[in-house]
Amino acid sequence: MRIALQVNGQRHAVDVDPSRSLLEVLREELGLTGTHYGCGESQCGACTVHLGGRPVHACVTPVSDAAGRPVTTIEGLATGGRLHPVQRAFLDEEAFQCAYCTPGMIMAAAALLAENPRPTDAEIVRGMEGNVCRCGTHPRIVAAIRRAAGLSSDGGAAAKARASVTESRP
Amino acid sequence: MSGPRGEGELRVVMLPGEEESTTRRHFLKVVGGGLVVVLVAPRALAWPDAATEQAGAGGPGGDPRPAAGTPREIAAWLQIGPDGVATVYTGKVEFGQGIRTSLAQELAEELRVPLEAVCMVMGDTDLTPYDMGTFGSRSTPQMGTRLRKVGAAARRLLVRMAAERWSAEPGSLTAAAGRITDRASGRSVTYGELAGGEELTEIVEDDVELTPPARWSVAGRSVPRAGGADLVTGAHHYTSDVTRPGMLYGKVLRPASIGATLSGLDANAAEAMDGVVVARDGAFVGVAATDTRVAEHALASIRATWKSAAGPRPSSKTIYDFLRRTRAPSRGEREGRGNRDAFSRGDPGSALEKAAHRVERTFTVAYIAHTPLEPRAAVAEWSKGVDGPRLTVWTGTQRPFAVREELARAFEMPVPHVRVLVPDTGSGYGGKHTGECAVEAARLAKTAGRPVKLVWTREEEFRWAYFRPAGVIDVRAGADAEGTITAWTFDNYNSGPAAIRPMYDIAHQRVEFHPSESPLRQGSYRGLAATANHFAREMAVDELAREVGKDPLAFRLQNLSDPRLKAVFRAAAERFGWEREVPRDHGVGIAGGFEKGGYVATCAEVAADRDREGGRVRLVRAVNAFDCGAIVNPDLLRNQVEGGLIQGIGGALFEAIDFRDGVITNAHLADYRVPRFSDIPEIEIVLIDRKDQPSYGAGETPLMGIAPAVGAAIFEATGVRPSSLPMARGGLSGSS
Numbered sequence: 001m002r003i004a005l006q007v008n009g010q011r012h013a014v015d016v017d018p019s020r021s022l023l024e025v026l027r028e029e030l031g032l033t034g035t036h037y038g039c040g041e042s043q044c045g046a047c048t049v050h051l052g053g054r055p056v057h058a059c060v061t062p063v064s065d066a067a068g069r070p071v072t073t074i075e076g077l078a079t080g081g082r083l084h085p086v087q088r089a090f091l092d093e094e095a096f097q098c099a100y101c102t103p104g105m106i107m108a109a110a111a112l113l114a115e116n117p118r119p120t121d122a123e124i125v126r127g128m129e130g131n132v133c134r135c136g137t138h139p140r141i142v143a144a145i146r147r148a149a150g151l152s153s154d155g156g157a158a159a160k161a162r163a164s165v166t167e168s169r170p
Numbered sequence: 171m172s173g174p175r176g177e178g179e180l181r182v183v184m185l186p187g188e189e190e191s192t193t194r195r196h197f198l199k200v201v202g203g204g205l206v207v208v209l210v211a212p213r214a215l216a217w218p219d220a221a222t223e224q225a226g227a228g229g230p231g232g233d234p235r236p237a238a239g240t241p242r243e244i245a246a247w248l249q250i251g252p253d254g255v256a257t258v259y260t261g262k263v264e265f266g267q268g269i270r271t272s273l274a275q276e277l278a279e280e281l282r283v284p285l286e287a288v289c290m291v292m293g294d295t296d297l298t299p300y301d302m303g304t305f306g307s308r309s310t311p312q313m314g315t316r317l318r319k320v321g322a323a324a325r326r327l328l329v330r331m332a333a334e335r336w337s338a339e340p341g342s343l344t345a346a347a348g349r350i351t352d353r354a355s356g357r358s359v360t361y362g363e364l365a366g367g368e369e370l371t372e373i374v375e376d377d378v379e380l381t382p383p384a385r386w387s388v389a390g391r392s393v394p395r396a397g398g399a400d401l402v403t404g405a406h407h408y409t410s411d412v413t414r415p416g417m418l419y420g421k422v423l424r425p426a427s428i429g430a431t432l433s434g435l436d437a438n439a440a441e442a443m444d445g446v447v448v449a450r451d452g453a454f455v456g457v458a459a460t461d462t463r464v465a466e467h468a469l470a471s472i473r474a475t476w477k478s479a480a481g482p483r484p485s486s487k488t489i490y491d492f493l494r495r496t497r498a499p500s501r502g503e504r505e506g507r508g509n510r511d512a513f514s515r516g517d518p519g520s521a522l523e524k525a526a527h528r529v530e531r532t533f534t535v536a537y538i539a540h541t542p543l544e545p546r547a548a549v550a551e552w553s554k555g556v557d558g559p560r561l562t563v564w565t566g567t568q569r570p571f572a573v574r575e576e577l578a579r580a581f582e583m584p585v586p587h588v589r590v591l592v593p594d595t596g597s598g599y600g601g602k603h604t605g606e607c608a609v610e611a612a613r614l615a616k617t618a619g620r621p622v623k624l625v626w627t628r629e630e631e632f633r634w635a636y637f638r639p640a641g642v643i644d645v646r647a648g649a650d651a652e653g654t655i656t657a658w659t660f661d662n663y664n665s666g667p668a669a670i671r672p673m674y675d676i677a678h679q680r681v682e683f684h685p686s687e688s689p690l691r692q693g694s695y696r697g698l699a700a701t702a703n704h705f706a707r708e709m710a711v712d713e714l715a716r717e718v719g720k721d722p723l724a725f726r727l728q729n730l731s732d733p734r735l736k737a738v739f740r741a742a743a744e745r746f747g748w749e750r751e752v753p754r755d756h757g758v759g760i761a762g763g764f765e766k767g768g769y770v771a772t773c774a775e776v777a778a779d780r781d782r783e784g785g786r787v788r789l790v791r792a793v794n795a796f797d798c799g800a801i802v803n804p805d806l807l808r809n810q811v812e813g814g815l816i817q818g819i820g821g822a823l824f825e826a827i828d829f830r831d832g833v834i835t836n837a838h839l840a841d842y843r844v845p846r847f848s849d850i851p852e853i854e855i856v857l858i859d860r861k862d863q864p865s866y867g868a869g870e871t872p873l874m875g876i877a878p879a880v881g882a883a884i885f886e887a888t889g890v891r892p893s894s895l896p897m898a899r900g901g902l903s904g905s906s
Binding site: 016017020024027028029031032033034035036037038039040041043044046073074075077078083087090091094096097098099100101102103106124125126128129131132133134135136137138139140141142165 | 265266267268394395398399401402403404405406407408410411413419461462463541542543544545594595596597599625627628629801804805809810812813814815816817838839840844845846847848850853857858859
C-alpha cells in the first residue's frame with residue numbers, strides 16, 4: 001500500500017504494509033536511523049518521535065497512522081543548522097553516556113517543554129518516566145531540561161547531583 | 171573512522187618485549203612504511219595481572235588470551251601526519267564510558283598537542299593492535315599509561331629530530347602545542363613538518379619519563395565528549411544503524427526453552443516467500459529478508475518442534491538451595507592446585523567461639539540482566555579474497571579480537587581473514603563480551619550471499635544473553651567487647667570471587683568462593699561479584715556494629731587501616747551529614763569498599779511506609795565518595811560515579827530475573843524493572859583527586875556501596891534487615 005509521509009518537512013511516498021511500525025519504516029525505508037529500537041513494546045522511549053506535534057513511540061505506531069500528518073525525528077529537530085535548545089542543553093550538561101537513549105530523550109523533552117515551557121522537577125520526572133536511560137544519567141537529563149527551559153539548576157532535587165572535587169594529598 | 175594515513179609520517183609503536191621482528195612486519199603491513207618508533211616495554215607492563223584479566227573477562231567467551239599468531243606485543247600505535255594530526259590506534263572500544271575522550275587527553279598531554287589534534291581509531295581488528303577487551307576497569311590504568319608513554323616517546327623523538335635539523339642541543343628545545351621551539355633563537359617547527367617525508371624505524375627502551383599529574387594541562391580537566399554533537403542529532407551510527415548495499419535483515423529461530431533441542435522443522439512456507447532466504451547450519455535456523463517485517467513473517471511461518479532438556483530444573487524460587495547443593499570443585503581444585511579463590515588466616519573457628527558479639531547471616535543475590543539499551547547487533551558481509559573468503563562484521567562487542575577468533579573458528583577460516591569493527595556502542599556493562607550475534611549474522615549472510623543485519627529483540631536479550639550470576643553467601647563474624655572485629659568466615663556460592671576478601675583488619679578469617687552449576691547462562695557483569703560480596707560483607711558489618719553498640723561509621727573506621735578507604739568513608743559521611751537527625755520513618759546507612767584501584771563509600775537515606783501492604787521504601791538521598799587516584803577527566807568521572815550508583819539502585823531494590831522450567835518468565839521491560847526517573851534520589855558525588863597516585867578506572871567500583879548502604883538504611887527505618895538482592899521488589903523482605 002502506498003502511504004504519503006511527511007517527515008522533517010520532506011514528502012515521501014512509501015509502498016509498505018500499513019501495519020508496519022513507523023519506527024521500522026523510518027529506519028529501513030527512509031534511512032533515518034537516529035530513532036532507535038530499544039524494546040519494541042512502548043516501554044523505553046528510545047523511539048520517541050513527534051507525530052502531529054505530539055510525542056509517540058514509533059515502535060508501536062503503525063505507519064498508516066502517520067499518513068498525511070507531519071512527523072519530526074531527531075534528524076529534523078535542529079533548524080537552519082542550529083541545534084534545538086534541548087539538544088544544546090544535552091550537550092552542555094553532557095547528559096548522556098552511551099547516548100543510545102538520547103534521541104528519544106531529547107524528542108520527549110522537547111515535546112514536554114512545548115506543552116509546559118517551565119516545568120517543575122516533579123513535572124519533568126513525570127513527563128520523562130516513559131524513557132529509560134540505562135547508564136544512569138537521569139540527574140543530568142533533568143538538569144538539561146531545566147537548562148533548556150531557562151530554569152536555573154539550583155533548587156531542583158535531581159539536578160543537585162553536582163559533584164565536588166577535592167584535591168587531596170597525604 | 172579514518173584509516174591509516176599515507177606515506178612519510180612519524181609512527182611510534184609501543185612494543186612490549188619479544189617477537190619484535192614479527193611485530194614490525196605486521197605493523198608495516200598494516201600502516202605501510204615511514205617513520206616508525208618502537209617502544210620496548212617489559213612484558214609485565216603490557217599484560218599486568220593475568221588473574222585480573224581472567225576474572226574481568228568472566229564466563230562466556232572462555233580463554234581471553236589471544237590465539238597463536240595474533241600479534242599481541244604491540245600495545246598501541248601512533249602516527250603523526252604531515253598535517254600534525256596524531257592518530258592513535260587502540261583496540262579498546264567506546265561504550266559510553268568516555269575513553270575516546272579521556273585516552274585522547276592522556277596522549278595529547280604527553281605529546282604536547284591540543285586535544286583537537288588527536289584522532290582516535292578504536293576497536294578495528296585490521297587497524298588496531300591486539301587488545302584483550304574493554305572490561306575490568308583496565309582502560310585508564312593500562313591503556314591510558316601506554317598512550318602516555320607512546321606520547322612521551324614520540325615527543326622526545328620529535329625534539330631530537332628538531333635538534334638534529336638545527337644542530338641544537340635537545341635540552342634547549344621545548345615542545346608545546348604541536349610545535350618544537352628553540353628558546354634561544356626563537357625558531358620553531360611543527361610536528362607535521364618534522365614528520366612529513368621521514369622514513370625511519372627506531373626502537374627505544376621503556377624508560378620514558380611521564381609528566382606528573384600535578385603538572386597536567388590537557389589531562390586532568392573536564393573537556394567536552396568527543397563526537398557529542400553526533401550523539402544529540404542522531405548522526406552517530408551504532409552497529410544497529412549500519413547499512414550496506416544490498417543488505418538483508420535477519421531473524422533467528424529460538425528454542426522453546428533453555429537447552430531444548432530441535433526435533434522437527436518445516437520451513438517450506440518461509441522458503442516459498444518472495445525475497446526470503448532460509449539458513450540452516452546444524453542447530454542454527456534463521457531467515458534473512460528485504461525488511462524486518464518480512465523476516466518476522468518468514469520466521470513465524472516456520473513450524474518447529476522442540477525436545478525439552480531432561481530432568482527437573484530449579485526455578486527462581488528454588489535457585490538458592492540448588493546453588494548450595496550443586497557446589498562443584500573449583501578449577502584449581504580439579505587441577506590439584508587447591509581452591510585459588512580461598513584464603514585463610516589464623517583460627518576463625520575458635521575466634522568466633524571466643525567473640526563477645528557474633529553475627530551469622532545468609533545473603534542471596536538474584537540473576538540480573540545487563541539490559542543495554544542497544545541490544546546485541548551485527549552486520550556481516552562476505553567478500554572474495556585471493557586465497558579464500560573474507561568476512562567483515564560490524565558489531566557492538568567489548569572484545570573485538572575475541573569475537574574475531576570466535577568467527578574464525580565458526581567458519582574455519584584464518585583469523586586474519588576476519589575483520590571486526592566496533593562502532594561506538596549503546597552500552598554493555600559487561601554483557602557484550604561474546605560474539606553469538608556476530609556469528610548468527612555471518613551465517614545468514616553466508617547463505618544469502620548478501621550482507622545481513624541482525625539486531626536482537628529486547629525479548630531475545632532477556633532470554634538468550636547471559637546474566638550476572640545468582641549467588642548465596644554465608645557470613646559469620648565476631649567482635650570483641652571493645653568493637654574490634656576478631657573473626658570472619660565468608661562462603662560465596664556461585665556469585666563469584668571478586669572483592670571477596672574483607673578490607674577490614676581481621677586476625678582470624680576464612681573466605682572462599684565455591685563454583686556451582688548454574689541453570690542459566692551467566693557471565694561478566696559490571697563489577698562482577700564485587701557488588702554481591704560488598705553487600706553481604708557490609709550488611710554483616712553493619713549488624714555487628716549495632717550488636718557491639720557502636721555507630722556503623724565509627725565501627726568501620728576503628729577496624730580499617732587503609733588511609734584512602736578511611737578518607738572516602740569520612741568524605742561521604744561529611745557531605746551526607748551522617749550525624750544529622752532524619753524524619754521519623756526515615757533511616758540512614760553507610761557502606762563502602764575497595765576494588766580495581768578504586769575506593770568508594772556510599773551514604774543513603776530511605777523513607778519507609780510500613781502501613782502499605784508488604785511495606786514500601788523510597789530512596790530519598792545518596793552520597794557517593796570516590797577515589798581512583800589522579801583524575802583524568804573530572805566530569806567524565808562524575809558521570810561514571812553517578813551512573814554506577816544509579817545502575818546499582820536497580821540491582822539493590824528491584825531487578826531480578828524470574829524463570830521456571832528453562833523459561834525466563836519476565837523477558838520484557840514491562841516486567842523487568844530498571845531504574846526510571848522517579849526512582850532517582852537526590853544524589854551528591856564527592857571526588858577525591860589524588861594527584862600523587864596512579865589513575866585507575868571508575869566503571870565498576872562506584873556501584874558497590876549503594877546496595878548495603880540502602881540495606882542498612884532500610885533496617886534503621888523499619889527494623890527489617892534485608893538479606894536478599896533485590897531488597898524491595900514488591901515489598902520488603904528479610905528478618906526483623
